Amino acid sequence: MLCLGIEGTAHTFGVGIVASNGKILANVSKTYVPAKGGIHPRDAAQFHAANARAVLDQALEKAKIGLGDVDLIAFSVGPGLGPCLRTAATAARAIAAWLRVPIIGVNHCVSHVEIGRLTEKAKDPVTLYVSGGNTQVIAFDAGRYRVFGETLDIPVGNCLDVFAREVGIPHPGGPNVERLAREGKRYIHLPYVVKGMDLSFSGLMTEAVRRHRGGADLRDLCHSLQETAFAALVEVTERAVAHTEKREVMLTGGVAANSRLREMLGLMAKERGARFYVPPMELCGDQGAMIAWTGLLMHKHGIRDTLAQTQVRQRFRTDEVDVVWR
Amino acid sequence: MALIKKGAEANLYLEDFSKVLHAAGRGKVIVKHRISKRYRVSELDRRLRESRTALEAKLFADAKLAGVPAPVVYEVDRIGMRIVMEFIDGRLVKQVLNRLRPKARRKLCELIGRQVARLHLGGIIHGDLTTSNMILTREGKVYFVDFGLGEYNPSLEARGVDLHLLKRALQSIHFRITDEAYRAVLAGYKREFGRGAREVIKRVEEIEKRGRYIPKEERAWH
Numbered sequence: 001m002l003c004l005g006i007e008g009t010a011h012t013f014g015v016g017i018v019a020s021n022g023k024i025l026a027n028v029s030k031t032y033v034p035a036k037g038g039i040h041p042r043d044a045a046q047f048h049a050a051n052a053r054a055v056l057d058q059a060l061e062k063a064k065i066g067l068g069d070v071d072l073i074a075f076s077v078g079p080g081l082g083p084c085l086r087t088a089a090t091a092a093r094a095i096a097a098w099l100r101v102p103i104i105g106v107n108h109c110v111s112h113v114e115i116g117r118l119t120e121k122a123k124d125p126v127t128l129y130v131s132g133g134n135t136q137v138i139a140f141d142a143g144r145y146r147v148f149g150e151t152l153d154i155p156v157g158n159c160l161d162v163f164a165r166e167v168g169i170p171h172p173g174g175p176n177v178e179r180l181a182r183e184g185k186r187y188i189h190l191p192y193v194v195k196g197m198d199l200s201f202s203g204l205m206t207e208a209v210r211r212h213r214g215g216a217d218l219r220d221l222c223h224s225l226q227e228t229a230f231a232a233l234v235e236v237t238e239r240a241v242a243h244t245e246k247r248e249v250m251l252t253g254g255v256a257a258n259s260r261l262r263e264m265l266g267l268m269a270k271e272r273g274a275r276f277y278v279p280p281m282e283l284c285g286d287q288g289a290m291i292a293w294t295g296l297l298m299h300k301h302g303i304r305d306t307l308a309q310t311q312v313r314q315r316f317r318t319d320e321v322d323v324v325w326r
Numbered sequence: 327m328a329l330i331k332k333g334a335e336a337n338l339y340l341e342d343f344s345k346v347l348h349a350a351g352r353g354k355v356i357v358k359h360r361i362s363k364r365y366r367v368s369e370l371d372r373r374l375r376e377s378r379t380a381l382e383a384k385l386f387a388d389a390k391l392a393g394v395p396a397p398v399v400y401e402v403d404r405i406g407m408r409i410v411m412e413f414i415d416g417r418l419v420k421q422v423l424n425r426l427r428p429k430a431r432r433k434l435c436e437l438i439g440r441q442v443a444r445l446h447l448g449g450i451i452h453g454d455l456t457t458s459n460m461i462l463t464r465e466g467k468v469y470f471v472d473f474g475l476g477e478y479n480p481s482l483e484a485r486g487v488d489l490h491l492l493k494r495a496l497q498s499i500h501f502r503i504t505d506e507a508y509r510a511v512l513a514g515y516k517r518e519f520g521r522g523a524r525e526v527i528k529r530v531e532e533i534e535k536r537g538r539y540i541p542k543e544e545r546a547w548h
Binding site: 141142146148152187189192194195197198227228231234235238239241242243263264265267268271319 | 332333334335363364365366367369370373374453454456458475487491494497498501533
Protein backbone atom coordinates (compact mmCIF):
# COMPACT_ATOMS: atom_id res chain seq x y z
CA MET A 1 0.00 0.00 0.00
CA LEU A 2 1.28 3.44 -0.94
CA CYS A 3 0.45 6.59 0.97
CA LEU A 4 0.95 10.10 -0.29
CA GLY A 5 1.41 12.58 2.54
CA ILE A 6 1.01 16.32 2.20
CA GLU A 7 2.61 18.67 4.71
CA GLY A 8 1.67 22.34 4.88
CA THR A 9 1.46 23.67 8.43
CA ALA A 10 3.82 26.61 8.08
CA HIS A 11 6.43 27.76 5.58
CA THR A 12 7.18 24.33 4.07
CA PHE A 13 5.04 22.57 1.50
CA GLY A 14 6.02 18.93 1.20
CA VAL A 15 4.89 15.73 -0.49
CA GLY A 16 6.13 12.37 0.74
CA ILE A 17 5.37 8.93 -0.64
CA VAL A 18 5.78 6.02 1.77
CA ALA A 19 5.01 2.32 1.42
CA SER A 20 3.29 0.38 4.19
CA ASN A 21 6.56 -1.45 4.94
CA GLY A 22 8.05 1.88 5.98
CA LYS A 23 10.11 2.50 2.85
CA ILE A 24 10.24 6.18 1.92
CA LEU A 25 9.97 6.36 -1.89
CA ALA A 26 10.02 10.14 -2.17
CA ASN A 27 10.15 13.16 0.07
CA VAL A 28 10.11 16.48 -1.77
CA SER A 29 9.53 19.89 -0.24
CA LYS A 30 9.74 23.57 -0.99
CA THR A 31 10.13 26.23 1.64
CA TYR A 32 8.83 29.77 1.53
CA VAL A 33 11.45 32.34 2.49
CA PRO A 34 10.11 35.86 3.00
CA ALA A 35 12.13 38.67 1.42
CA LYS A 36 12.18 40.35 4.82
CA GLY A 37 10.60 39.93 8.24
CA GLY A 38 8.78 36.84 9.44
CA ILE A 39 6.35 34.48 7.73
CA HIS A 40 3.07 36.03 6.73
CA PRO A 41 0.52 33.19 6.74
CA ARG A 42 -1.25 34.46 3.63
CA ASP A 43 1.95 34.79 1.61
CA ALA A 44 3.10 31.35 2.73
CA ALA A 45 -0.26 29.87 1.69
CA GLN A 46 -0.01 31.49 -1.72
CA PHE A 47 3.48 30.08 -2.07
CA HIS A 48 2.12 26.61 -1.28
CA ALA A 49 -0.69 26.94 -3.79
CA ALA A 50 1.73 28.08 -6.48
CA ASN A 51 4.20 25.26 -5.82
CA ALA A 52 1.88 22.37 -4.94
CA ARG A 53 1.73 20.93 -8.43
CA ALA A 54 5.47 21.07 -9.05
CA VAL A 55 6.27 19.45 -5.68
CA LEU A 56 3.67 16.73 -6.30
CA ASP A 57 5.04 15.97 -9.79
CA GLN A 58 8.60 15.83 -8.52
CA ALA A 59 7.63 13.43 -5.73
CA LEU A 60 5.81 11.10 -8.14
CA GLU A 61 8.75 11.18 -10.52
CA LYS A 62 11.22 10.49 -7.71
CA ALA A 63 9.10 7.54 -6.50
CA LYS A 64 8.71 6.35 -10.09
CA ILE A 65 4.97 5.94 -9.71
CA GLY A 66 1.89 7.46 -11.21
CA LEU A 67 -0.76 9.26 -9.20
CA GLY A 68 -3.07 6.28 -9.84
CA ASP A 69 -0.76 4.02 -7.82
CA VAL A 70 -1.53 5.91 -4.62
CA ASP A 71 -3.86 4.05 -2.22
CA LEU A 72 -4.19 6.60 0.56
CA ILE A 73 -3.90 10.36 1.04
CA ALA A 74 -2.71 11.81 4.34
CA PHE A 75 -2.28 15.49 5.12
CA SER A 76 -1.31 17.74 8.02
CA VAL A 77 -4.63 18.73 9.55
CA GLY A 78 -2.98 20.81 12.31
CA PRO A 79 -1.61 22.52 14.29
CA GLY A 80 -0.36 25.35 12.16
CA LEU A 81 -1.13 28.53 10.30
CA GLY A 82 -4.72 28.54 9.06
CA PRO A 83 -4.20 29.63 5.44
CA CYS A 84 -1.33 27.16 4.97
CA LEU A 85 -3.29 24.29 6.50
CA ARG A 86 -6.30 25.04 4.32
CA THR A 87 -4.17 25.09 1.17
CA ALA A 88 -2.60 21.71 1.93
CA ALA A 89 -5.99 20.28 2.94
CA THR A 90 -7.56 21.48 -0.29
CA ALA A 91 -4.83 19.77 -2.32
CA ALA A 92 -5.29 16.57 -0.33
CA ARG A 93 -9.08 16.56 -0.70
CA ALA A 94 -8.88 17.22 -4.42
CA ILE A 95 -6.47 14.33 -5.02
CA ALA A 96 -8.38 11.94 -2.76
CA ALA A 97 -11.70 12.76 -4.40
CA TRP A 98 -10.20 12.44 -7.87
CA LEU A 99 -8.59 9.08 -7.12
CA ARG A 100 -11.46 7.89 -4.93
CA VAL A 101 -9.07 6.79 -2.21
CA PRO A 102 -9.37 7.30 1.56
CA ILE A 103 -8.11 10.51 3.15
CA ILE A 104 -6.73 10.94 6.68
CA GLY A 105 -5.88 14.10 8.61
CA VAL A 106 -2.69 13.74 10.64
CA ASN A 107 -1.44 15.67 13.68
CA HIS A 108 1.80 17.35 12.62
CA CYS A 109 3.56 17.04 16.01
CA VAL A 110 2.67 13.38 16.44
CA SER A 111 4.02 12.63 12.96
CA HIS A 112 7.40 14.14 13.91
CA VAL A 113 7.65 11.54 16.66
CA GLU A 114 6.41 8.69 14.45
CA ILE A 115 8.90 9.25 11.62
CA GLY A 116 11.69 9.28 14.20
CA ARG A 117 10.47 6.02 15.68
CA LEU A 118 10.41 4.54 12.19
CA THR A 119 13.90 5.51 11.05
CA GLU A 120 15.72 5.36 14.40
CA LYS A 121 14.02 2.21 15.65
CA ALA A 122 13.39 4.03 18.91
CA LYS A 123 10.70 2.16 20.80
CA ASP A 124 9.43 4.56 23.42
CA PRO A 125 11.43 7.78 23.58
CA VAL A 126 10.97 11.02 25.43
CA THR A 127 11.01 13.40 22.47
CA LEU A 128 12.21 16.97 22.45
CA TYR A 129 10.52 18.54 19.44
CA VAL A 130 11.95 21.98 18.70
CA SER A 131 11.25 24.14 15.67
CA GLY A 132 10.28 27.63 14.63
CA GLY A 133 6.67 26.85 15.41
CA ASN A 134 6.74 24.33 18.23
CA THR A 135 8.63 23.51 21.42
CA GLN A 136 7.38 20.43 23.23
CA VAL A 137 8.61 17.56 25.35
CA ILE A 138 6.49 14.58 24.33
CA ALA A 139 6.24 11.11 25.83
CA PHE A 140 3.78 8.28 25.26
CA ASP A 141 1.61 7.28 28.18
CA ALA A 142 -1.70 5.40 28.32
CA GLY A 143 -2.77 5.72 24.72
CA ARG A 144 -1.68 9.29 24.09
CA TYR A 145 1.37 11.34 23.31
CA ARG A 146 1.37 13.48 26.40
CA VAL A 147 3.01 16.86 26.45
CA PHE A 148 5.23 16.89 29.53
CA GLY A 149 6.51 20.36 28.93
CA GLU A 150 6.09 23.08 26.36
CA THR A 151 6.76 26.73 25.84
CA LEU A 152 4.38 29.12 27.51
CA ASP A 153 5.11 31.81 24.94
CA ILE A 154 7.36 31.61 21.86
CA PRO A 155 8.99 28.48 20.39
CA VAL A 156 12.77 28.25 20.77
CA GLY A 157 13.35 28.41 17.00
CA ASN A 158 11.35 31.60 16.90
CA CYS A 159 13.41 33.00 19.79
CA LEU A 160 16.62 32.43 17.79
CA ASP A 161 15.14 33.70 14.51
CA VAL A 162 13.64 36.87 15.96
CA PHE A 163 16.85 37.61 17.87
CA ALA A 164 18.82 37.21 14.64
CA ARG A 165 16.47 39.51 12.79
CA GLU A 166 16.48 42.16 15.50
CA VAL A 167 20.27 42.33 15.68
CA GLY A 168 20.77 42.19 11.93
CA ILE A 169 22.05 38.62 11.49
CA PRO A 170 21.08 37.52 7.96
CA HIS A 171 18.77 34.64 7.03
CA PRO A 172 18.85 31.77 8.01
CA GLY A 173 18.85 33.06 11.58
CA GLY A 174 19.28 29.85 13.58
CA PRO A 175 22.32 28.45 11.70
CA ASN A 176 23.99 31.87 11.65
CA VAL A 177 23.48 32.31 15.39
CA GLU A 178 25.04 28.88 15.86
CA ARG A 179 28.05 29.80 13.73
CA LEU A 180 28.62 33.05 15.65
CA ALA A 181 28.10 31.27 18.97
CA ARG A 182 31.12 29.04 18.26
CA GLU A 183 33.31 32.16 18.36
CA GLY A 184 31.73 33.42 21.60
CA LYS A 185 33.91 33.11 24.67
CA ARG A 186 32.32 34.96 27.56
CA TYR A 187 29.03 33.78 29.02
CA ILE A 188 26.65 36.69 29.63
CA HIS A 189 23.96 36.03 32.22
CA LEU A 190 20.52 36.02 30.62
CA PRO A 191 17.08 35.15 32.04
CA TYR A 192 16.71 31.41 32.47
CA VAL A 193 13.05 30.47 32.78
CA VAL A 194 11.81 26.99 33.64
CA LYS A 195 8.41 26.81 35.28
CA GLY A 196 7.91 23.30 36.48
CA MET A 197 7.98 21.39 33.23
CA ASP A 198 7.26 24.36 31.03
CA LEU A 199 9.50 26.91 29.37
CA SER A 200 9.47 30.54 28.39
CA PHE A 201 11.74 32.22 25.86
CA SER A 202 10.24 35.63 25.20
CA GLY A 203 12.02 37.31 28.12
CA LEU A 204 15.29 35.71 27.11
CA MET A 205 14.94 36.97 23.55
CA THR A 206 14.06 40.50 24.64
CA GLU A 207 16.96 40.68 27.09
CA ALA A 208 19.43 39.38 24.51
CA VAL A 209 18.31 42.07 22.05
CA ARG A 210 18.56 44.68 24.82
CA ARG A 211 22.10 43.56 25.65
CA HIS A 212 23.05 43.88 22.00
CA ARG A 213 21.80 47.45 21.96
CA GLY A 214 23.82 47.99 25.14
CA GLY A 215 26.97 47.08 23.23
CA ALA A 216 27.58 43.44 24.22
CA ASP A 217 29.72 41.40 21.84
CA LEU A 218 27.45 39.67 19.33
CA ARG A 219 29.41 36.41 19.38
CA ASP A 220 29.26 36.27 23.17
CA LEU A 221 25.56 37.02 23.01
CA CYS A 222 24.85 34.25 20.50
CA HIS A 223 26.84 31.86 22.65
CA SER A 224 24.98 32.92 25.80
CA LEU A 225 21.58 32.88 24.14
CA GLN A 226 22.10 29.33 22.90
CA GLU A 227 23.57 28.09 26.16
CA THR A 228 20.70 29.53 28.19
CA ALA A 229 17.86 28.45 25.91
CA PHE A 230 19.26 24.97 25.32
CA ALA A 231 20.10 24.35 28.99
CA ALA A 232 16.44 25.06 29.79
CA LEU A 233 15.30 22.64 27.04
CA VAL A 234 17.63 19.92 28.25
CA GLU A 235 16.62 20.44 31.87
CA VAL A 236 12.92 20.03 31.08
CA THR A 237 13.62 16.97 28.91
CA GLU A 238 15.68 15.49 31.71
CA ARG A 239 12.84 16.07 34.15
CA ALA A 240 10.47 14.22 31.82
CA VAL A 241 12.95 11.33 31.50
CA ALA A 242 13.32 11.15 35.29
CA HIS A 243 9.57 11.36 35.72
CA THR A 244 8.56 8.76 33.15
CA GLU A 245 11.60 6.51 33.74
CA LYS A 246 11.96 5.98 30.01
CA ARG A 247 15.32 4.88 28.61
CA GLU A 248 15.33 6.68 25.27
CA VAL A 249 15.65 10.33 24.29
CA MET A 250 14.94 11.68 20.81
CA LEU A 251 15.56 15.10 19.33
CA THR A 252 13.62 16.31 16.31
CA GLY A 253 12.29 19.45 14.59
CA GLY A 254 14.20 22.09 12.66
CA VAL A 255 16.31 23.19 15.64
CA ALA A 256 17.65 19.61 15.84
CA ALA A 257 20.09 20.80 13.17
CA ASN A 258 21.95 22.71 15.89
CA SER A 259 25.01 20.69 16.84
CA ARG A 260 25.38 22.31 20.25
CA LEU A 261 21.84 21.29 21.20
CA ARG A 262 22.57 17.75 19.99
CA GLU A 263 25.72 17.67 22.07
CA MET A 264 23.97 18.92 25.22
CA LEU A 265 20.99 16.59 24.95
CA GLY A 266 23.31 13.69 24.14
CA LEU A 267 25.35 14.42 27.28
CA MET A 268 22.23 14.47 29.40
CA ALA A 269 21.04 11.17 27.94
CA LYS A 270 24.44 9.63 28.60
CA GLU A 271 24.50 10.83 32.20
CA ARG A 272 21.09 9.24 32.73
CA GLY A 273 21.99 6.03 30.92
CA ALA A 274 19.46 6.61 28.14
CA ARG A 275 19.89 6.00 24.41
CA PHE A 276 19.94 9.11 22.28
CA TYR A 277 18.45 9.43 18.80
CA VAL A 278 18.35 12.14 16.17
CA PRO A 279 16.66 11.26 12.86
CA PRO A 280 18.49 12.29 9.66
CA MET A 281 18.13 16.04 9.25
CA GLU A 282 15.89 15.80 6.17
CA LEU A 283 13.39 13.97 8.39
CA CYS A 284 13.70 16.34 11.36
CA GLY A 285 12.29 19.34 9.56
CA ASP A 286 8.78 19.57 8.15
CA GLN A 287 8.17 17.19 5.23
CA GLY A 288 5.53 14.94 3.73
CA ALA A 289 7.05 11.54 4.51
CA MET A 290 6.24 11.83 8.21
CA ILE A 291 2.63 12.68 7.36
CA ALA A 292 2.39 9.75 4.95
CA TRP A 293 3.89 7.28 7.43
CA THR A 294 1.59 8.39 10.27
CA GLY A 295 -1.36 8.22 7.88
CA LEU A 296 -0.42 4.61 7.10
CA LEU A 297 -0.24 3.75 10.81
CA MET A 298 -3.65 5.29 11.41
CA HIS A 299 -5.22 3.65 8.37
CA LYS A 300 -3.84 0.25 9.33
CA HIS A 301 -5.58 0.58 12.67
CA GLY A 302 -8.95 1.34 11.23
CA ILE A 303 -9.04 5.13 11.30
CA ARG A 304 -11.08 6.60 8.45
CA ASP A 305 -11.99 10.22 7.84
CA THR A 306 -14.89 11.35 5.70
CA LEU A 307 -14.31 14.43 3.59
CA ALA A 308 -16.43 16.39 6.06
CA GLN A 309 -14.06 15.39 8.87
CA THR A 310 -11.05 16.88 7.15
CA GLN A 311 -11.58 20.41 8.38
CA VAL A 312 -8.24 21.84 9.51
CA ARG A 313 -7.46 22.33 13.21
CA GLN A 314 -5.14 25.26 13.79
CA ARG A 315 -4.73 24.47 17.48
CA PHE A 316 -4.77 20.68 17.27
CA ARG A 317 -2.98 19.58 20.41
CA THR A 318 -0.56 16.65 20.51
CA ASP A 319 -2.37 15.07 23.44
CA GLU A 320 -5.77 15.14 21.71
CA VAL A 321 -4.80 12.31 19.37
CA ASP A 322 -6.06 8.87 20.32
CA VAL A 323 -2.97 6.82 19.50
CA VAL A 324 -4.65 3.52 18.64
CA TRP A 325 -1.66 2.21 16.70
CA ARG A 326 0.53 1.80 19.78
CA MET B 327 25.22 7.69 52.30
CA ALA B 328 22.15 5.92 51.03
CA LEU B 329 20.87 7.36 47.77
CA ILE B 330 17.09 7.34 47.98
CA LYS B 331 16.21 9.38 44.95
CA LYS B 332 18.01 10.41 41.83
CA GLY B 333 16.03 13.37 40.62
CA ALA B 334 16.50 15.43 37.51
CA GLU B 335 18.57 18.08 39.26
CA ALA B 336 19.48 16.70 42.65
CA ASN B 337 20.23 13.51 44.52
CA LEU B 338 18.53 12.81 47.82
CA TYR B 339 20.36 10.86 50.50
CA LEU B 340 19.00 9.39 53.70
CA GLU B 341 21.57 9.86 56.46
CA ASP B 342 21.92 9.71 60.25
CA PHE B 343 21.58 13.06 61.98
CA SER B 344 24.59 12.17 64.11
CA LYS B 345 26.81 11.62 61.10
CA VAL B 346 25.91 14.71 59.14
CA LEU B 347 25.25 17.36 61.77
CA HIS B 348 26.06 16.58 65.38
CA ALA B 349 27.01 13.46 67.30
CA ALA B 350 24.38 14.13 69.93
CA GLY B 351 21.54 14.17 67.42
CA ARG B 352 19.27 11.23 66.75
CA GLY B 353 17.13 10.02 63.92
CA LYS B 354 17.43 10.51 60.19
CA VAL B 355 17.95 13.49 57.94
CA ILE B 356 17.63 14.07 54.21
CA VAL B 357 20.58 15.54 52.36
CA LYS B 358 19.64 17.17 49.07
CA HIS B 359 22.66 17.62 46.86
CA ARG B 360 22.33 19.60 43.64
CA ILE B 361 24.53 17.90 41.10
CA SER B 362 26.61 19.58 38.46
CA LYS B 363 25.42 19.08 34.89
CA ARG B 364 28.07 18.62 32.27
CA TYR B 365 25.73 19.68 29.51
CA ARG B 366 25.62 23.32 30.56
CA VAL B 367 28.41 25.89 30.80
CA SER B 368 29.97 26.10 34.25
CA GLU B 369 28.94 29.73 34.85
CA LEU B 370 25.29 28.89 34.30
CA ASP B 371 25.60 25.61 36.16
CA ARG B 372 27.01 27.24 39.27
CA ARG B 373 24.55 30.11 39.16
CA LEU B 374 21.54 27.81 38.92
CA ARG B 375 22.70 25.40 41.62
CA GLU B 376 23.72 28.07 44.09
CA SER B 377 20.68 30.28 43.73
CA ARG B 378 18.31 27.34 43.82
CA THR B 379 19.93 25.92 46.95
CA ALA B 380 19.71 29.21 48.85
CA LEU B 381 16.24 30.04 47.62
CA GLU B 382 14.84 26.61 48.34
CA ALA B 383 16.02 26.73 51.96
CA LYS B 384 14.28 30.06 52.44
CA LEU B 385 11.11 28.79 50.79
CA PHE B 386 10.95 25.78 53.12
CA ALA B 387 11.03 28.09 56.12
CA ASP B 388 8.49 30.53 54.74
CA ALA B 389 6.13 27.76 53.63
CA LYS B 390 6.03 26.59 57.25
CA LEU B 391 5.28 30.13 58.37
CA ALA B 392 2.45 30.26 55.85
CA GLY B 393 0.96 27.17 57.47
CA VAL B 394 2.04 24.54 54.98
CA PRO B 395 3.83 21.44 56.29
CA ALA B 396 7.40 21.38 54.98
CA PRO B 397 10.59 19.81 56.29
CA VAL B 398 12.71 21.75 58.79
CA VAL B 399 15.98 22.92 57.28
CA TYR B 400 18.99 22.14 59.45
CA GLU B 401 21.80 23.36 57.26
CA VAL B 402 22.38 25.21 53.99
CA ASP B 403 25.71 24.67 52.25
CA ARG B 404 26.14 27.02 49.31
CA ILE B 405 29.60 25.76 48.48
CA GLY B 406 28.75 22.07 48.44
CA MET B 407 25.27 22.89 47.06
CA ARG B 408 23.57 20.88 49.80
CA ILE B 409 20.57 21.29 52.05
CA VAL B 410 20.28 19.12 55.16
CA MET B 411 16.68 18.77 56.25
CA GLU B 412 14.17 16.85 58.29
CA PHE B 413 13.23 13.37 57.05
CA ILE B 414 9.48 13.12 56.44
CA ASP B 415 8.17 9.58 56.85
CA GLY B 416 5.14 8.82 54.72
CA ARG B 417 4.01 7.92 51.22
CA LEU B 418 4.12 9.91 48.03
CA VAL B 419 0.74 11.34 47.07
CA LYS B 420 1.58 10.12 43.55
CA GLN B 421 1.44 6.54 44.79
CA VAL B 422 -1.71 6.78 46.88
CA LEU B 423 -3.96 9.12 44.93
CA ASN B 424 -5.20 6.65 42.32
CA ARG B 425 -5.86 4.00 44.94
CA LEU B 426 -7.89 6.03 47.42
CA ARG B 427 -11.66 5.78 47.68
CA PRO B 428 -13.41 8.71 46.03
CA LYS B 429 -14.31 10.39 49.30
CA ALA B 430 -10.83 10.13 50.78
CA ARG B 431 -9.36 11.28 47.48
CA ARG B 432 -11.58 14.33 47.45
CA LYS B 433 -10.55 15.22 51.00
CA LEU B 434 -6.88 14.84 50.16
CA CYS B 435 -7.19 16.95 47.02
CA GLU B 436 -9.08 19.64 48.94
CA LEU B 437 -6.32 19.74 51.51
CA ILE B 438 -3.75 20.09 48.75
CA GLY B 439 -5.78 22.93 47.26
CA ARG B 440 -5.96 24.66 50.65
CA GLN B 441 -2.22 24.40 51.08
CA VAL B 442 -1.50 25.78 47.65
CA ALA B 443 -3.77 28.71 48.53
CA ARG B 444 -1.85 29.27 51.78
CA LEU B 445 1.42 29.37 49.87
CA HIS B 446 -0.03 31.83 47.38
CA LEU B 447 -1.42 34.03 50.13
CA GLY B 448 2.07 34.00 51.64
CA GLY B 449 3.50 35.25 48.34
CA ILE B 450 5.08 31.89 47.54
CA ILE B 451 4.93 30.01 44.24
CA HIS B 452 5.85 26.34 44.46
CA GLY B 453 6.84 26.04 40.81
CA ASP B 454 6.63 22.26 40.58
CA LEU B 455 3.34 21.14 42.03
CA THR B 456 3.33 17.47 41.13
CA THR B 457 2.06 14.64 43.28
CA SER B 458 5.56 13.19 43.52
CA ASN B 459 6.57 16.30 45.48
CA MET B 460 3.97 15.72 48.19
CA ILE B 461 4.25 13.27 51.07
CA LEU B 462 1.21 12.06 52.99
CA THR B 463 2.10 11.18 56.57
CA ARG B 464 0.42 8.74 58.91
CA GLU B 465 -1.34 11.62 60.68
CA GLY B 466 -2.85 12.77 57.41
CA LYS B 467 -0.62 15.80 56.93
CA VAL B 468 0.56 16.60 53.42
CA TYR B 469 4.16 17.81 53.27
CA PHE B 470 5.37 19.79 50.27
CA VAL B 471 8.92 18.56 50.02
CA ASP B 472 10.50 20.08 46.95
CA PHE B 473 10.71 23.83 46.46
CA GLY B 474 13.53 23.55 43.96
CA LEU B 475 11.68 25.60 41.36
CA GLY B 476 9.83 27.85 43.78
CA GLU B 477 9.90 31.62 43.92
CA TYR B 478 8.47 34.63 45.71
CA ASN B 479 5.88 36.07 43.40
CA PRO B 480 2.50 37.49 44.34
CA SER B 481 1.32 37.98 40.75
CA LEU B 482 -1.89 36.57 39.35
CA GLU B 483 0.03 35.11 36.41
CA ALA B 484 2.46 33.17 38.64
CA ARG B 485 -0.38 31.80 40.75
CA GLY B 486 -2.24 30.80 37.62
CA VAL B 487 0.77 29.00 36.18
CA ASP B 488 1.34 27.24 39.51
CA LEU B 489 -2.20 25.82 39.56
CA HIS B 490 -1.98 25.06 35.85
CA LEU B 491 1.11 22.95 36.54
CA LEU B 492 -0.74 21.01 39.22
CA LYS B 493 -3.55 20.34 36.80
CA ARG B 494 -1.04 19.25 34.16
CA ALA B 495 0.60 16.90 36.64
CA LEU B 496 -2.79 15.38 37.44
CA GLN B 497 -3.47 14.97 33.74
CA SER B 498 -0.18 13.28 32.99
CA ILE B 499 -0.09 10.83 35.93
CA HIS B 500 -3.62 10.60 37.24
CA PHE B 501 -5.44 10.97 33.95
CA ARG B 502 -8.32 8.70 34.95
CA ILE B 503 -9.32 10.86 37.89
CA THR B 504 -8.03 14.24 36.71
CA ASP B 505 -11.33 16.10 36.52
CA GLU B 506 -12.62 14.99 39.87
CA ALA B 507 -9.26 15.55 41.59
CA TYR B 508 -8.77 18.98 40.08
CA ARG B 509 -12.30 20.06 41.06
CA ALA B 510 -11.54 19.13 44.65
CA VAL B 511 -8.24 21.01 44.53
CA LEU B 512 -10.07 24.10 43.32
CA ALA B 513 -12.75 23.75 46.01
CA GLY B 514 -10.07 23.71 48.70
CA TYR B 515 -8.20 26.54 47.03
CA LYS B 516 -11.29 28.75 46.88
CA ARG B 517 -12.20 28.13 50.49
CA GLU B 518 -8.76 28.99 51.77
CA PHE B 519 -7.92 31.81 49.41
CA GLY B 520 -11.23 33.61 49.78
CA ARG B 521 -11.78 36.69 47.67
CA GLY B 522 -9.72 36.69 44.53
CA ALA B 523 -9.63 32.90 44.07
CA ARG B 524 -12.01 33.16 41.18
CA GLU B 525 -9.63 35.50 39.41
CA VAL B 526 -6.76 33.02 39.77
CA ILE B 527 -8.89 30.17 38.44
CA LYS B 528 -9.97 32.28 35.51
CA ARG B 529 -6.31 32.94 34.78
CA VAL B 530 -5.61 29.20 34.76
CA GLU B 531 -8.22 28.78 32.05
CA GLU B 532 -6.63 31.58 30.07
CA ILE B 533 -3.19 30.00 30.39
CA GLU B 534 -4.57 26.69 29.19
CA LYS B 535 -6.08 28.29 26.13
CA ARG B 536 -2.78 29.95 25.43
CA GLY B 537 -1.11 26.55 25.46
CA ARG B 538 1.12 27.37 22.63
CA TYR B 539 -1.18 27.83 19.70
CA ILE B 540 -1.98 31.47 20.01
CA PRO B 541 -2.69 33.35 16.82
CA LYS B 542 0.30 35.56 16.15
CA GLU B 543 -1.73 38.74 16.38
CA GLU B 544 -2.84 37.84 19.91
CA ARG B 545 0.63 37.20 21.25
CA ALA B 546 1.67 39.67 23.88
CA TRP B 547 5.28 39.81 22.74
CA HIS B 548 4.55 40.74 19.20
